[in-house]
Amino acid sequence: MEDNKPQLFKVTVDGIEVEVEPGTTILQAARKIGPEVAPPAMCYYQPLKGSGGKCRACLVRVAAGSAKDPRPMPKLVASCITPVQDGMVVENTTNQQVIDARNGIVEFLLINHPLDCPVCDQAGECDLQNFAFDHGKATTRYEEDRRTFEKHDIGPYIQLHMTRCILCYRCVYTADQITNKRVHGVLGRGDAAEIGTYIEKAIDNDFSGNVIDVCPVGALTDKTYRFKNRVWFTKPVDAHRDCPTCSGKVTLWYRGEEVIRVTARKNEWNEVTEFICNTCRFDQKKTSDWVIEGPTKISRSSVISANKYRADTIKPDFGKRLAAATYKPIDDKRDTSQLDIQQLPPERFAKTLPSALDKEP
């Protein structure tokens, strides 16, 4: 071990081996293998320090702790915060206990969720929708009252719809780490806990808008975009501008010729790595404000982009007939095959996610 290069750890996830640097978490190791074995993450957000460990969506079983100590770990562990050991063997999609636990997590996250997707701006790009589709059941066992909160405007641009919040704390870390003055945090305890801006103070801060992008659900939404359109009818285009405050790299969301929303760019794990300032997000809504790069490639999976709402792909027992009556197959304009992507560097599209169709036997 005279070598200065750090020795790589060998980790096996669902039977697939991968080599990663010491200190890597199980989740990151699994992501390195690919989306098929990457555990879902509802609270972990790689760019935000300290995030993760809360939602328990990413629980996995460690069947062997390491080569040195191959004993299994007694409980399921949160893969987003558990570092790998050399020789670790992890079971994610292959373990019934994990699948059951995840099933439970979806159920827990949904019991107090309003399920108002039809009127929610996040629908179509919502982590909870995707998670529930992949791991949830079509029926509910919950018949009690759901907790509710009043809607709050926090500042002129952001609306908090606390009833939809899953308390992932991402927005708290964002306010803490990205903005320069945090007036935003969690108040109260248990299922009465709520995101609050202390004494209803407006968040006025150059980077406050990023809480909208990190929010996995529709709890924090862009007031300049509210109810303007459904995300699957809009056309995302990568663009940039010379911005004195931030990187200026954004995604513009078009309806026809009109820019109806500006967001930061998200990677295939639905994470923003370059946060943008409020000027770019809220004030620059003309095509002439931007240098257009080309259509955004949505490489991440979502219930919409993977065409999961197509009636013939709905798996659960409840609803083939209902689905057939209610949903029409969606002609997704963002499908790569229909986009002109030649002018963009090819490495940006290295991976295309399998759609739900591929998974069907």
Added chain:
Amino acid sequence: MATKILTEHINVPGIETFDVYRKQGGYTAVEKAFKTMTPEEVVEEVKKSGVRGRGGAGFPMGMKWSFLAKPEGVPRYLVCNADESEPGTFKDHYLMKTIPHLLIEGMIISSYALGANKSFIYVRGELMYVIHILEKAIAEAKAKGFLGKNILGTGYDLELVVQPGGGAYICGEETALLESLEGKRGNPRNKPPFPAVKGLYQCPTVVNNVESIATTSWIVNHGGEAYAAIGIGRSTGTKLISASGHINKPGVYEIELGVPVEDFIYADEWCGGIRPGHKLKAVVAGGSSVPILPANLILNLANGEKRLMTYESLSDGGFQTGTMLGSGGFIVMDETSCIVRNTWNFARFYHHESCGQCSPCREGTGWMEKVLHRIEYGHGHRQDIDLLVDVAKKIEGNTICPLGDAAAWPVASAIRHFRDEFEWHITNPQEATQPGAVYRGEMALV
């Protein structure tokens, strides 16, 4: 006469003052430790004593101490957990208010052993008067040279800080306690890292319960082996039991571990039996978090042998037929107690006290409470019972801190042992919701 380690002098008038405590042999352990022992030797004695953490988990204290990381140039901290909020547990409160110097002396010895120069006592906020008692005791000890700079001329400095909590049960969980002590929201941390490596202000920290720390003066005075000679097997020494419920003599009792449960309930020395004219129905043996057991199983093991008040005997049979010693909150119920109502009450507590960080506990505790409430008030369905079992199972083991387990176990165990009673509530709502109505069906009362 049974050995009393913590409560021997508790009835001496004026024992809360330094002078009286000193006259009863107080602070001799500090002198002995500082003048004749190295910190390592103190740790060694505590290890030999086999004393286990009295806050609930029962982790061997000496072993915890030896895990403390000791990097150069980084301070180490000792934090005493005096947040005691577990329903049914009130021993630390009693100890601190009656004989505060026992804790102070224990803190000095433990801090010395761990090399901590600033130590904290985190007291639940509701106990303001106890905080005043402790602060007064600290001032006295400081005036007599047992705290502060250069204690007893050894060159060792120690400052003791009493910190009131905000009255949240979750702040009794050690990492939530540390967050709270740092001035933050009391959310438990993900582990690892454990406090022994990264605790208070990211420095190595030991967190121990009041009772655990209070044993150290006796251990230093009499030696670890003498302590280990008391008790049975790996349950060494004495334990404070907070006895409450339908017994003749509720109160805090110091017992030698190993007393048969039956004797503890019926002997005049302790609980003095079930109140006249009534029979034993169930016991929650270690604070609200541990599984409830029906009369026959708390008195006897599944194989018919007598159950003893030890960590091992109480947990004999796993969760099928056993429970846990926990923090020693011994709640006794006679046949007038409604198990459904009691379980709902516990569930309500955990729902209220969940910090809300992780989804299974935040959502699951509320769900269980609501379903139990429905059953108790005559609106239950048959499938609710299995639903409760399933929700409890999905919380258990999947959370950040053990509060999730603590919420799941009482519900799961009540249904395991008293399923008939739940069913009776569901099938006879008219009868079950009469004021004072209790299930009188077939069950083993003793």
